[in-house]
Amino acid sequence: MKSLRLSRIVKTFGTVEVLKGIDLEVETGEFVVFVGPSGCGKSTLLRVIAGLEDQTSGTVEIAGVPVDAVPPARRGIAMVFQSYALYPHLTAAGNMALALKQEGVAKAEREARVAKAAGLLDLTPLLKRRPAELSGGQRQRVAIGRAIVRDPKLFLFDEPLSNLDAALRVNTRLEIARLHRALGATMVYVTHDQTEAMTLADKIVVLNAGKVEQVGHPIELYNSPRNLFVAGFIGSPQ
Numbered sequence: 195m196k197s198l199r200l201s202r203i204v205k206t207f208g209t210v211e212v213l214k215g216i217d218l219e220v221e222t223g224e225f226v227v228f229v230g231p232s233g234c235g236k237s238t239l240l241r242v243i244a245g246l247e248d249q250t251s252g253t254v255e256i257a258g259v260p261v262d263a264v265p266p267a268r269r270g271i272a273m274v275f276q277s278y279a280l281y282p283h284l285t286a287a288g289n290m291a292l293a294l295k296q297e298g299v300a301k302a303e304r305e306a307r308v309a310k311a312a313g314l315l316d317l318t319p320l321l322k323r324r325p326a327e328l329s330g331g332q333r334q335r336v337a338i339g340r341a342i343v344r345d346p347k348l349f350l351f352d353e354p355l356s357n358l359d360a361a362l363r364v365n366t367r368l369e370i371a372r373l374h375r376a377l378g379a380t381m382v383y384v385t386h387d388q389t390e391a392m393t394l395a396d397k398i399v400v401l402n403a404g405k406v407e408q409v410g411h412p413i414e415l416y417n418s419p420r421n422l423f424v425a426g427f428i429g430s431p432q
């Protein structure tokens with residue numbers, strides 16, 4: 195079954211058309227990376243999938259179900275942002291459990307899910323700390339943990355590594371790849387970093403000015419870029 199299907203997604207802000215008819219299919223369990231220059235519409239597309247932004251026209255289907263009328267909390271997705279967006283007054287455990295609490299999940303179940311996610315992310319010794327007492331990398335792991343505890347059908351990552359220094363970026367990238375294997379979840383990941391795209395993706399979607407330029411396996415895009423834009427972005431020099 196397709197985890198995600200986008201059909202002719204158009205988004206305009208005022209008179210500016212930011213997404214110009216995006217079609218895309220994502221298989222269950224696939225790791226799909228959206229790459230493209232700043233301003234090409236990557237975040238807007240993720241926000242439309244998440245339901246944080248209404249598309250102007252077109253359809254979003256998640257696990258075979260049209261979700262255009264379904265609010266973000268009920269789409270079975272979890273989103274991880276560049277800017278962690280943690281609550282400063284809550285501990286790591288409190289941040290991870292918050293959405294579950296709001297959904298009415300019982301305390302024992304919340305604690306079990308937080309403990310499991312913390313184990314996966316090496317966060318167990320840090321659960322009682324508040325965000326100010328954590329490093330950038332640890333905060334981003336808490337943000338990822340907050341997504342995992344909800345057991346989403348689909349993970350959306352919007353440039354999750356761009357606030358981390360180079361060494362942490364590599365570690366966290368490997369961690370995300372490991373999580374993808376461990377959870378078997380579908381992941382859609384936005385970056386403007388070619389290395390992240392080439393190393394993480396089962397499938398890369400190259401976006402340019404609100405349109406899909408090319409979709410393919412990293413090696414396919416690298417070896418056979420369809421045009422100069424794709425070549426310049428991830429292809430081999432020609």
Ligand code: ADP
Nearest residue numbers: 207208212230231232233234235236237238239
């Ligand atoms: P990316 O994530 O690829 O850098 P964005 O999706 O954030 O790009 O933005 C794509 C375009 O849409 C940009 O030109 C941006 O200025 C514009 N845009 C994004 N959000 C809004 C908004 N809420 N109102 C008006 N314009 C927006």
Ligand code: MG
Nearest residue numbers: 236237238352
């Ligand atoms: Mg963006």
